[in-house]
Amino acid sequence: MQMMQGAGGMGAMGAGAGAGAGTGAAGAGGAAQPNPFANMGMMGGMNPQMMAAMGGAGAPAQTDARPPREKFATQLQQIKEMGFNDEDAILQILEQTGGNVQLALEKLF
Numbered sequence: 001m002q003m004m005q006g007a008g009g010m011g012a013m014g015a016g017a018g019a020g021a022g023t024g025a026a027g028a029g030g031a032a033q034p035n036p037f038a039n040m041g042m043m044g045g046m047n048p049q050m051m052a053a054m055g056g057a058g059a060p061a062q063t064d065a066r067p068p069r070e071k072f073a074t075q076l077q078q079i080k081e082m083g084f085n086d087e088d089a090i091l092q093i094l095e096q097t098g099g100n101v102q103l104a105l106e107k108l109f
Contacts, residue, residue: 068095075101084108 064071069087072094078101079090090104097103 072099075099075104079104079108 068091069076072091075094076087076090079094080087082105084090090108093104093107094101097107
């Protein structure tokens with residue numbers, strides 16, 4: 001604990017995080033460990049752009065309105081190069097799998 005206090009105010013970062021904050025181990029009474037995420041608000045939380053990228057709240061989900069043949073052009077070409085020629089079937093499966101070529105191939109076999 002002395003090291004934390006002598007680290008230029010770093011000791012204050014862990015203060016108030018719950019019982020046993022800063023001790024690093026459960027007390028002699030077997031107290032529960034403090035929540036390591038308790039101070040997330042103090043650190044500014046998550047970047048709203050990161051939350052949107054992870055599919056979290058904060059930004060509306062953007063849908064790709066392009067037709068499947070255009071949206072999955074790269075994946076369609078990859079699968080056709082493997083010997084599958086039924087573009088309509090491939091595109092239908094790519095839509096079902098969200099463009100995941102590996103999953104599409106599993107469904108095609």
